[in-house]
Amino acid sequence: MPKFVILDASVLINGVDLSARVAQVEVQMNSDDVDVSTMGAGVHQHLAGLRADAYIVTFLSDFDAAMVDATLAPLQASASSTPEFPIKVRAHQTAVSSINPSFECLKAILLTYSPIAGAIGARSETQVTFPSNDMITRHTT
């Protein structure tokens, strides 16, 4: 697939397609940087540590049924419950393929959620970070 302007990304949170309320999305696939430097090397040496994957999504606020707040609020973790739920993100609405991979996890969690966040006159948006308790994996089928 050639270069593109991102306009039609697909974002499914716990099976709910919230794409049309997503203004920005980022898939982060990170490993901790573990320093294993030794004497005489003269440089820092690195090994990959634990994965720390996450999705960062900016939603346009919507309190209608089956939209942003109705989907996210029940997923918020508390001291007694940490719901884990799947997230699937791909760059285009078209079917998953080798040129439109889907980045998926099964155990995303929601620790911090601001249902209302905005200054007067600004579009009501809220940015949410979904850490993943498993690795985000790349699917082509």
Next chain:
Amino acid sequence: MDIGVIREGLAEMLKAVQDGLGKPQIFPYAMDGPIVPCIRVLRPDLIGYDVAMQGGGDTIDMIVQVLVGNLSEIDSQQLLDSYLGRGAGSVKTAIEQQDPASGARSLGGRVDDVWVRESTGYRVYTVGGAEVLGAEWTVQVETTD
């Protein structure tokens, strides 16, 4: 986003202005030879497409214009003052009426949200060769279809 529907919605909401002074005629489009006082949904201005993924929303600025009459007449100035304010006959208050069912400012359910962002204040326009006192408002409309 159907701009014609937005024009109709603005014109319908603006009927509330007729409860105030002046009983202006209201037009959803700019027309030649307007008889003052009148309110016209003049034109769409800046349009922002795709504020969300998959065509999930657009933002459009609509320009609403009021023409009240001779700029040296006190009546014209009092009329324009009422349109510019927030009391009876206010253009801003009329457009931002809440839908009784949903509580949303939605032009009668036609759009997601509407906000009268600013007004030019007093301006003088040339209409049919005559100078006419008036003002314009910028109305920010949010849509999702």
